[in-house]
Amino acid sequence: MSLKLAEPVLNADFYARPVVDVARGLIGCTLMHRGTGGVIVETEAYHQSESACHAFRGPTPRARTLFAAPGTAYVYFSYGVHSLLNAVAEPDGVGAAVLIRALVPTHGINEMLQRRGRDRHRDLCSGPGKLTQALAIGLDLNESVLTGGPLAIHEPAADAARYEIVSTPRIGISNAVDLPWRFYAEGVEHVSRAR
DNA sequence: CATGGGATTGACT
DNA sequence: GTCAATCCCATGC
Secondary structure (H helix, E strand, O other), rough: OOOOOOOOOOOHHOOOHHHHHHHHHHHOHHHEOOOOOEEEEEEEEEEEEOOOOOOHHOOOOOOOHOOOOOOOOEEEEEEEEEEEEEOOOOOOOOOEEEEEEEEEEEOHHHHHHHOOOOHHHOOOOOOOOHHHOOOOOOOEEEEEEEOOOOOOOOOOOOOOOOOOOOOEEEOOOOOOOOOOOOOEOOOOOOOOOOO
8 A cells, every 4th residue: 555645735725715615625635644544524614703613712722723824733632532633724823723523434444443443434434533543643743734744634536526515513512503614525424423 | 729611432221 | 312431721719
């Protein structure tokens, strides 16, 4: 298996756009970390202007990363159990990011199955905490660059399937529940399931 | 400094 | 359907 994908890594210009556009644009792209990865099929947008975003109260120690340069990885720890991965968007100084919520596993599947301790493909990366476990993405990668580091997101292949993108309210939040800022690829089995 | 909650998941009733 | 796990960090005194 090759270590690198043929498709180019998304650059800072891709991320330096309105966060909702970036969230839609990331559907179909491939997230890779050291030989493991998959195609992004579910995302959510967060922006400092709305109260569900960690950046809503300004650049606190945790939220500081959200204000970093576009294409920075924002990784934080949730429920004392899971790391969650976001891609920082919008120009430098604006607090906004896209939460990566689900992948179709494509690379290093055996390794990911081992890390997850389960044998069902469908459960490998079908949630924000699952995919970080499968790809071994931890807090050490917070503030790392997605545009030229071990963690990277690649453009879709030219012959990749074109997904129909559906938008819904975001999952698991108690503020700004009305905004339809969750995006997923319609009909894909690896999208996170409603509880 | 003490306290409370959370962009979740898996196990169990 | 219900609940515990488990820790970072935001908030308030």
